[in-house]
Amino acid sequence: MDRTAALQQLKPRIEEYLQGKGIDTRHNFKCLNPAHQENNPSMGLDRVNHQAHCFTISCGARYDIIDLIKLDNPGLDTAGAFEMAYRLYNIDAGGPTADFQPVQNEQKAPKYADKIERYAVALKGSEGETYLTGRGLSIETMRRFKLGYSPEEYNKPLGKPMPSITIPYPGADYYISRPISEKAYDKPKTSEAGPEPIFNLPALYSGAQAVFIVESQLCAISIEQAGGSAIALGGGGLNRLIQQLKAKPTSAALILCLDNDAPGREAVVKAGAGELSALFVNGSTAIMGVGLSLMVKTDL
Ligand SMILES: [Zn+2]
Structure with a gap:
């Protein structure tokens, strides 16, 4: 049997799989999203898409049989889940199943990994290191976040090469640069690197009870250095975060801490009144505010 046919056979088995968990699939059942604790089954x-689907707007989880197997077997990767599923339902998938991974998980050769490593090595003893020390970061933090130094980083806003610090995005193939002498952040072209990811995204799902949402990357790093958890929106804005939380909710409380300027205040008001507040899953709280001047140096 070819693999596409095997997958077509596997997907409808979700009903059997759910029943095997003791779930009565004729009625609604309690949401299987671990971050969504509920009393009323939603x-x-x-049966059209062969998915378990949560109807609540704040959750909206959709799981196919592979997602469910992964939820039930923490630590199992997608390929492992397929193997388990095919074994469970006696489907002959003909060989390794790793290529069944969804397209978005496809491993592409990292574009910026080499640069990031090189810049991180170059940071030691450079004026970049001096700059970051002046911003209150420890050498340990610089290493942890692989901060780097690029003596001739071409800066698009300024239109010339500038000695710059480089800030890679944890968990993503992406970095931004900032000239040491001025606040002119630059990022890769969207056509080359794709849209700017959320900075330090893994912090959202690290199990932290609370995650600060800030604008600047160095600000997020300062909070992490102080023992907290933080992500930065960078140039991405709140919409990117809203999309992210829709796709994958977090159980962490989110503390929105945008800059104390007009756009920052406006974003907080909008988020409080609108979509973001609807996304907080049960048991999660949101503290919204502006201004970080009491915690860390601003104007990073
Ligand atoms: Zn749900």
Whole structure:
């Protein structure tokens, strides 16, 4: 049997799989998203798409059989889940199943990994290191975040090469640069690197009870250095975060701490009144505010 056919056979088995967990699929059942604790069942089986689907707007989780197997077996990767599923339902998938991974998980050769490593090595003893020390960061933190120094980083806003610090995005193939002499952040072209990711995204799902949402990357790093958890929106804005939380909710409380300027205040008001507040899953709280001047140096 070819693999596409094997997958077509596997998907509808979700009903059997759910029943095997003791779930009555004729009725709605309690949401299987671990971050969504609920008393009223709001998940149902979507037999057209072969997915378990949560109807609440704040959650909206959709799981196919592979997602469910992964939820039930923490630590199992997608390829492992396929193997388990095919074994469970006696489907002959003909060989290794790693290429069944969804397209977005496809491993592409990292574009910026080499540069990031090189810049991190160059930071030692450079004026970049002096600059970051002046911003209150420890050498340990610089290493942890692989901060780097590029003596001739071409800066698009300024239109010339500038001695710059480089800030890679944890968990992503992406970095931004900032000239040491001025606040002219530059990032890769979207056509080359894709849209700017959320900075330090893994912090959202690290199990931290609270995650600060700030604008600047160095600000997030300062909070992490102080023992907290933080992500930075960078140039991405709140919409990117809203999309992220829709796709994958977090159980962490989110503390929105945008800059104490007009756009920052406006974003907080909008988020409080609108979509972001609807995304907080049960049990999660949001503290919204502006201004970080009491905690860390601003104007980074
Ligand atoms: Zn749910």
